[in-house]
Amino acid sequence: MDLVPQLDSPHSDNGGGGGSGSLASGALSPGASSAGTVSALASPSRYESQKRRDWNTFGQYLRNHRPPLSLARCSGAHVLEFLRYLDQFGKTKVHTAACPFFGHPAPPAPCPCPLRQAWGSLDALVGRLRAAYEENGGRPENNPFGARAVRLYLREVRDHQSRARGVSYEKKKKRKKAPPHPVPAAVISSSHDGNGHHYEHQMPPPPPPGAAA
Numbered sequence: 001m002d003l004v005p006q007l008d009s010p011h012s013d014n015g016g017g018g019g020s021g022s023l024a025s026g027a028l029s030p031g032a033s034s035a036g037t038v039s040a041l042a043s044p045s046r047y048e049s050q051k052r053r054d055w056n057t058f059g060q061y062l063r064n065h066r067p068p069l070s071l072a073r074c075s076g077a078h079v080l081e082f083l084r085y086l087d088q089f090g091k092t093k094v095h096t097a098a099c100p101f102f103g104h105p106a107p108p109a110p111c112p113c114p115l116r117q118a119w120g121s122l123d124a125l126v127g128r129l130r131a132a133y134e135e136n137g138g139r140p141e142n143n144p145f146g147a148r149a150v151r152l153y154l155r156e157v158r159d160h161q162s163r164a165r166g167v168s169y170e171k172k173k174k175r176k177k178a179p180p181h182p183v184p185a186a187v188i189s190s191s192h193d194g195n196g197h198h199y200e201h202q203m204p205p206p207p208p209p210g211a212a213a
Contacts, residue, residue: 047128054125055132058082071138076147079129083122083153090117095164105166119158119169126150 044052061082062069069078093107094116101107130145144150158169 051128051132054128055136058129061085071133071136074144076144076149079126079144079147079150080153083117083126083150086122086125087114087116090115092116092118092121092161093165094161097164102164103166116161119154119161122157123154126154 059071062071062074062078065078092115093111093113095102095104095107095111095113099111099113101109101111101113126145130143133143133145134140140146161167162169
């Protein structure tokens with residue numbers, strides 16, 4: 001994912017050396033096996049890991065800000081600064097109005113138009129940071145990632161990139177399945193013969209509408 005730059009150089013949490021030695025020697029005790037199972041179950045999901053990385057990156061952005069910003073003073077305007085700052089690390093070609101490939105979903109040749117963060121990536125990032133803000137003690141009513149200015153900015157980015165790239169971000173509506181035609185029950189008729197005997201005849205159901213005669 002090309003969304004958040006690696007401002008720092010995080011190291012992997014998995015050492016690998018000791019674990020590999022234990023597995024190779026076959027010296028795992030039942031207690032160690034249980035501990036490994038609990039650790040695997042407690043490991044964060046991919047979403048949670050990405051959210052934590054995004055939150056750490058935003059925190060470092062605030063510390064590197066001039067002047068430095070505290071989270072309590074962060075507003076929607078600072079979130080917009082952060083999103084525009086991320087554009088320099090984008091990998092999505094967004095054609096300018098003067099480009100001959102403006103609105104072309106599959107340009108046949110390269111062009112000098114700038115690379116930007118894709119709208120979908122920014123939208124997902126804001127969603128994760130909005131959740132992380134409240135998980136880290138922020139009040140929902142003061143959440144800068146839910147500010148109206150941020151929502152309007154994301155909408156403008158979506159509309160502009162949709163026109164410039166010739167793609168649609170509208171969700172496709174699922175077509176409702178037509179209800180199945182009810183199968184008519186068989187018709188039972190009765191008759192009497194001349195000797196007074198009673199007979200019942202089961203007639204086949206009529207063909208469904210549109211069926212060939």
